[in-house]
Amino acid sequence: MTTPTASRPAPAPPAALLDPRGRTRPADLPAHLHRFGPAPAAPAEAVLAAARAAGLRGCGGAWRPTAAKLEAVAAASRRRGRRAVAVANAAEGEPWSTKDAALLRTHPHLVLEGLQLAGRAVDADRLLVHGHHGPALEAVAAAARERDGADPLPVRLVTVPRAYVSGQETAVARAVEGGPALPRPRPRPDGVPLAGGAPVLVQNVETLARLALAVRGLAQPGPLVTVCAPDLPPTARELRPGATVSDALAAVDPGLPGRAGAVLVGGCAGTWLPAAACLDRTLSPEGLAPVGASPGAGVLLVAPRGTCVLATTATAVRHLADSSAGQCGPCWRGLPALADLVEDLAAGRLRDGGLAALHRAVGLVDGRGACGHPDGAARTVASALSAVPDDVPAHLHGSCTEGGRP
C-alpha cells in the first residue's frame, strides 16, 4: 500500500481516474490542481521510492514492476552515457480497450505529470506522448498547452497508425527513432529498448497517472478495465481495489455476471475462461494466474450464455491476423490460416480431421515471430477449445450448444 507523506493523509479515493458513469470531460489545470493538489517537486530517488512503496506495475499488459523498469532504464542511461527518452504510451492497440483513451480524456494532466516524474527518475532529456489521432491525443495536446512553462521539459506528440502492434515497446522505440511503429526482431540483453542509441522508457499512460498519485502519497485506485460483449460496446470502468471479474462485469451491467457463459480475459490475445472459473477471481496477475490467465490490459470480453464462444474467437483471431505487422512469415502467413480454420469450426464447416489441422495451425504460430503477437492468437484459440469442451464436438457435427447459428 502507499505511505502517506507526513503533511497529507491519504483520502479514501472516490473514483479517482474515471467517471463512474463513463462521462469524459477533461479536467483543466485549475480543476486538476484543486482535485489532486500541487505536483510535488520530487527528485528521482523519491519518484522511485514512491513507485516501489505503492507496488506500481505496468498497466499496458505485461505488469512489469514500474520501479524496476525505471531503474533499468536509468542504469542503461548511465552505462551508455546517453540521456534517456521517456514515452507515455497511449497507443491502445488492443481493439477492445478504451480505458487509456477514457483516462486521457478525463485526467490528461495527471498523465503529463506522471510523464515528467518518470522522466526525472530516468534523467531523460526528451519526453514524448505516443498515440493515435483522436480526442484522447487532442486532450493531451490541450493539457500540454495549458501547462506551457510550468514543467521542466516540453512534451512532443508522436502519432502512429491504429494498429495492434503500434503500442508494443520495441515498436514505440522504433517510432521514436523516426521509423515505422513495428516491433524489432530481438529484445536487448537488459530489456531496455533503444532509439538511435538512447535508452527508451515506455510507460502506459495509466501507469504514469498512478505514478503521479503515488508521488503525492495518495492511495492507488482499483484496476481500470474495459468490458465488452457482443451487444455491448467497449466500456471503460474504474473498480475498487481488490475487485473481482464479477465486480467488473457488474460495474457495466448488474445483470451481466449472471448472464455470462464465458469470459475472454485479457482481450483478443487473452485467455478464455468459463464464467464459473473466473467470476470471483481478483483482477490481478496473482488472482488470475492460478486459472491460467492474466488481466493483460484489463479487457474483459463477455460471451453471455447463448452466444457462441467459437464465433467470438473467430472474430478475435481474424482481427489479430489482419493486424499482423507483416514482418515475420510464420505470423502473417500462419495467422490468416488459423483464422480460416477457426471460422470454419465456428460455422460448423470443419469435420473431424479438421480439428487436428486446427491444433497444428496453433502450433505453427505459437512463439514464431519477433514479438508476442502470434503467441496471443495461439493462446486465445487454445483456451477457447478447452473452455467449451462440449461445444467443439457439436460444431464438428454442424451444430452449436449455445443455440447460436453456427
Added chain:
Amino acid sequence: MSGVASRAGAAHLHVDWTACEGRGLCAELLPGVLDLDPWGYPLPTGDGGPRPRWSREAGLPVPPGAVPDARRAVRMCPRLALRLQEDGARPPGRGISGRGVSGRG
C-alpha cells in the same frame, strides 16, 4: 528459460524472423534439426515427438555433431537471418517480454 543446462558441447541457433523469407536453405543443410512449415519457414524437428518451441531468448539447441553444418547454414542464408551462439558466448538477448506477452509499458 536460460538454456544453461543444455549448453555444454552444443550451440544455439537464433533466427531473426523479420529477415527470414522462408528460402529453406537452412532446413536442407540441417535436416536433423530443422524442417520447413507449409510456407517454407524453418520449424524445429520433432524427432517423432512433439516439436520443441524455438525460444526467442535461448534459441534452438544444436547437437554438437551438427554445429559445422549450422555454421554453414548461417553463412549461406540468403537473408543473413541466422545466428549461431556457440559455447561460452554470452546469451544474445533476454527481453522483458515474457512468453507471449507484448510489453506495452
Added chain:
Amino acid sequence: MDLLTSAPGWVLARATGAVLLVLLTAVTALGLATASGLRAAGVPRFAVQLLHRNAALLAVVLLATHVALVVVDPYVDVGPLAAVVPLASGYAPVAVGLGALALDLLLAVVVTSLLRVRLGLRAWRAVHLLAYAAWPLALVHGLAAGTDGTAPWMLAVDAACVVLLTAALAVRLRARAERAAALPPSRTTQPAARPTSPVGAPR
C-alpha cells in the same frame, strides 16, 4: 569475319568477352532463381546458391583474363587504367568505358558478397542490386566495343541472353507480387511517425 587474319590474342579477347556475357547472364539468372524462392525438382536450394556463387567467381577470373588480353594487345590503345576508369581508353573510349563501368560495379558486388556476413543484410543488398546495372552495361559494351559486336552469331547470343534474363526477371517479379498481395492490410499502411513540435515551453 576476319578470324583467320586476326592475332590469336585478340581472338581470345573476343572469345572471352562473348563467353563472359553468357556466364554473367547465367549468374544473374541463378541469383534471380534463388531470390524468387522457386525450387527445381530434386535440386537443393543451397546447391543453386553455391552454383550462383561459384559461377560468379569463375566470371571474375574470366573477366580478369578478358581485360588482360585487351590491355596487352599491341593494336589497340587500352591502358590498364582504362580497365577500371571509364573514358580513359585511347581506343573507343565510350565503348570501352562502358565495360570499365560494368567491371567496377561487378567488383563492388563481388567484394561485398565475400564480406557479406560482416556488412549485414542491408548494406550488402544495396550494393548487390548494382548487378542489375552491370549487366546491360556489359551487353552494350559488347555491341559497341567488340569486333564481333554486330556479327549475326553474336547478335543471336545477345538475344538469347536477353530472353533468358527477361524470363528470370519475370519469375522473380511475379514471386514478389504474389508475396505482396498476401501481406496483411495493416502492413501497407504504416507511415513513419514524426514528432510534433514541442508543446509546453520549458521553465
